[in-house]
Amino acid sequence: ETGVTQTPRHLVMGMTNKKSLKCEQHLGHNAMYWYKQSAKKPLELMFVYSLEERVENNSVPSRFSPECPNSSHLFLHLHTLQPEDSALYLCASSQVWDTLHGATEAFFGQGTRLTVV
Amino acid sequence: KQEVTQIPAALSVPEGENLVLNCSFTDSAIYNLQWFRQDPGKGLTSLLLIQSSQREQTSGRLNASLDKSSGRSTLYIAASQPGDSATYLCAVVSGTYKYIFGTGTRLKVLA
Numbered sequence: 126e127t128g129v130t131q132t133p134r135h136l137v138m139g140m141t142n143k144k145s146l147k148c149e150q151h152l153g154h155n156a157m158y159w160y161k162q163s164a165k166k167p168l169e170l171m172f173v174y175s176l177e178e179r180v181e182n183n184s185v186p187s188r189f190s191p192e193c194p195n196s197s198h199l200f201l202h203l204h205t206l207q208p209e210d211s212a213l214y215l216c217a218s219s220q221v222w223d224t225l226h227g228a229t230e231a232f233f234g235q236g237t238r239l240t241v242v
Numbered sequence: 243k244q245e246v247t248q249i250p251a252a253l254s255v256p257e258g259e260n261l262v263l264n265c266s267f268t269d270s271a272i273y274n275l276q277w278f279r280q281d282p283g284k285g286l287t288s289l290l291l292i293q294s295s296q297r298e299q300t301s302g303r304l305n306a307s308l309d310k311s312s313g314r315s316t317l318y319i320a321a322s323q324p325g326d327s328a329t330y331l332c333a334v335v336s337g338t339y340k341y342i343f344g345t346g347t348r349l350k351v352l353a
Binding site: 238 | 246276278283284285286287288291331333339340341342343344345346
């Protein structure tokens with residue numbers, strides 16, 4: 126497989142459940158991102174990992190817990206979510222930029238449609 | 243704080259028309275700007291990336307321009323087709339790791 130792959134594509138969970146979203150990239154990138162996309166809102170950056178270290182945590186509630194075991198894999202662990210957390214969760218990857226050459230192109234997965242009931 | 247605006251929010255055109263989508267941003271200190279396409283319920287597909295030192299990029303029927311000083315980018319789609327129907331998003335890379343997205347332009351091309 127090529128590109129950025131997310132599983133599962135759809136997930137329905139109760140408010141007391143624990144589940145995880147998985148993202149895998151086959152592009153040789155070393156930065157990975159979690160975004161949340163809610164209806165009629167711009168994409169919201171949740172977490173960024175660069176070289177397997179978390180470099181950005183955009184004021185996300187602790188019921189969302191990211192994990193990046195290596196540069197190819199990214200997880201988002203979910204527990205005790207609320208109905209307002211229902212959204213499309215998108216994973217992306219890029220190459221860590223340097224100040225000399227600037228930023229690189231980001232590639233996205235197909236997303237996980239999460240519904241919290 | 244960087245803000246990205248896309249106008250119009252929605253656009254409906256007959257097949258074959260040339261069209262322009264607009265993206266504006268408030269802080270001109272950007273690394274690059276990237277245009278994406280998103281089909282309903284799907285992820286984002288990268289269309290074009292313009293580095294801050296570039297003025298435009300072309301791919302097939304798509305041409306994107308960047309005017310950093312005025313905080314604007316345009317995506318030009320030539321000879322539109324029904325398959326072009328989607329939401330088009332622009333994102334500016336502003337600061338370390340920060341891709342800031344606009345709310346998108348929802349395009350419908352009528353056969």
